[in-house]
Amino acid sequence: MTTFSALTSLAGQEPAEALAEALEQLDPPPSGVGVFEIEDGSGLWEVGGYFDAAPDPAALALLAVVHGAQDFSVSELPEIDWVAKVKRELVPVEAGRFFVYGSHDADRVPEGRVALLIEAAMAFGTGHHGTTLGCLRALDRMVSAGQVRHRVADIGCGTAVLAMAAASVWPEPVLASDIDAVAVEVAEANVAANGLQGRVRCIEATGFDHPELAQAAPFDLVFANILKGPLIDLAPAMGAHVAPDGQAILSGLLTTQADDVIAAYAAAGFDVAEREDIGDWATLVLTRRKG
Template identity: 55%
Template sequence: MTTGVPVLRRATAAIHGRPAAETLRDALDELDPAPLASDINDHDDGSGLWDVSGIFGEAPDEVALALLADAHGSDSFVVERIEDRDWVAQVRAELTPVEAGRFVVFGSHDRERIGPNRIGLEIEAAQAFGTGHHATTRGCLLALDTLLRRGFVARRVADIGGGTGVLAMAATSVWPAVAIAGDIDPVATVTARENVAANGVASRVSCVTAAGFRHPRLHAAAPFDLVFANILAGPLKRIAPQMAAAQETGGVAILSGILSRQAAGVVAVYRGWGYRVIERVPIDGWTTLVLGMHR
């Protein structure tokens, strides 16, 4: 039995074919707190069934998925405990370096393999999101790469939903900037601090536990030339007023965690707060938005 490893459970429901996959995906996105991972699969056998599953660390999330299953006509709902193992060690061993524009994100086990012509970001996969493998993180790094090619320079950066701190560190690796990475999850804050120290940028990147911009350090450091926010479409819409208050004309926001079909809705909200679209970066069904503030 491994100690210090979160107990994970997989909750699975077989749902009858009426709801579209998008409806189920939206419903999964709305679960609060969200599952650590989720999946939707068509049975593909003519039965018209969907398998909807989520991996959870906390029982209340399972209850939410059970309600979701019930709302969509499921007659089976199963929760199983996943065998304990050292997930962090397993994930670390399996991770390979990820390239995005001029950046390469890698674990310490790959340090020797990174060439000199890349900007390396060493990230240990712990219990935080942001190893560069997800399309949304890559989208943000590619968006940053594009801003650099356009000659954009940022001195003050905020990373809302910073996870491992990868985006804040990317910004401080290309500009003499200071950055604040805020995450609602205190475990992510600890992980980000470790990564920031390992990359030698602790004097320029501070990591705080905060929901959105609600932290004195974020208030004191505003206005920000650049804000990253790789959280989901719903929370992005909710923090739009805070984002607009934290930026001035000429400021840029890189927003991600947006399913491509949700992008128009996010853009509509941010237009109402003075933002215009500079660029869209679509990857694997996700869209990263680069928005410029023109108040």
């Protein structure tokens, strides 16, 4: 079946979300709507709608004008089996001792590695992106240095690959949270697929705003592989929930955005312990100062 996309951009998260809500009210309505921050430091957000029939250009033009957005770009999408395509192109990822793979590559898992299964249909956060890869490498270096973290949280967990990696190498259960209920369901499915029930607890939460996170704090280590804006917003809460000498592994930010994140976390009581840039993406390991 032929489908169509209609994409635009505008400044600010709230205006973008308002446009997305208005887009959902079109008749006939789109089959799906997405809102994404454009990760180039511009402050622009992309709003996209997906339609089973060509959308009304006049209605789209009116929405763009009313919400101060760029003109919608409408495209006809080819009929592609995206899961099959991902399976063909999604090769296993190695990050030190960690081996992240899809079930189609189960026969390629090397002996003696920490193997983490992420299905191709749930590919976001598999480790192929420079941000997730950087976090896994940082964790691998910690383990190689003989460090053990007993209280660990993964904030904005996505597929929960980072939480599962920590739970696979350290003795205590890990808390994995995400603001999106669908992401939590995906995380729970991945936890079950990897036999880590009881080792990773998945919860829906905004930042640290959940009783289980409050009860488990202060944490020895917190992962936050999200975006620059949410990372900066999270800095004060991170300072309140990470133990002195505890660490945070942060990513989801461009190399050009790292200094702003470092400054926000310095104000919250953190110093930079490590930084690794992979392509355009930066991963930070921060240590909370004592006192």
